Amino acid sequence: MAAEEATVTVRLIRSFEHRNFKPVVYHGVNLDQTVKEFIIFLKQDTLKILHQAHKAKTNELVLGLDDDDTLLLKEDRTLKDSGVASETEIAFFCGEDYKRYKANPTSSW
Numbered sequence: 001m002a003a004e005e006a007t008v009t010v011r012l013i014r015s016f017e018h019r020n021f022k023p024v025v026y027h028g029v030n031l032d033q034t035v036k037e038f039i040i041f042l043k044q045d046t047l048k049i050l051h052q053a054h055k056a057k058t059n060e061l062v063l064g065l066d067d068d069d070t071l072l073l074k075e076d077r078t079l080k081d082s083g084v085a086s087e088t089e090i091a092f093f094c095g096e097d098y099k100r101y102k103a104n105p106t107s108s109w
Contacts, residue, residue, distance in 0.1 A: 004031045006086035008079075010042065011063070013093035016101035017108045019062050023089070035082055036075035042092055048072045053087035063091045065102050 008029045014020040029038070048063065049071045064071075073082045073090070084090065 004080060005029060006031055006079075006084065006088070008084060008086075009089040011089060011091045013062060013091055013097075016062055016093075016097060017106065019107060021062055021091075029079065029084075031080035031084060032078050034076060034078055035073040038079060039075065048091045048093075049083055049088060051089040052083065052085065063093070063098075065105060 005028045007025060007027050009023050009025050012022045012024055014022075048068070070083075073079075073084075
C-alpha cells in the first residue's frame with residue numbers, strides 16, 4: 001500500500017515578539033513518517049498545528065497559545081496520527097522561545 005501524502009504549509013517562526021515568520025509549502029509530505037522524522041527533515045525544534053482545512057482559525061497573528069496538549073506534535077507519533085492532513089498549516093519554532101513568549105505574550109510593534 002502506498003504511503004499517504006499531503007500538501008502541508010509550515011510556518012517558520014523566527015520571532016514571536018516581532019511577529020516575524022515565513023510560510024513554506026511542502027508538497028508530497030509522507031503522513032506515515034513520524035513527527036521526529038519530519039523535524040529532522042526541517043532541521044528545527046518544535047511543531048504545532050496552526051490550522052486544519054475547514055476548521056476555525058486563531059485570532060493570534062503568529063500562533064495560538066492554547067491547546068498545547070492536543071496541538072503540539074509529539075516526535076514519536078506519525079504526522080497522520082497527530083492530526084496532520086492535506087492543507088494543514090503547521091508552525092515550526094524554537095520551543096524555548098515559545099515558552100518565554102507564552103509566559104509574557106507581548107509584541108514589539
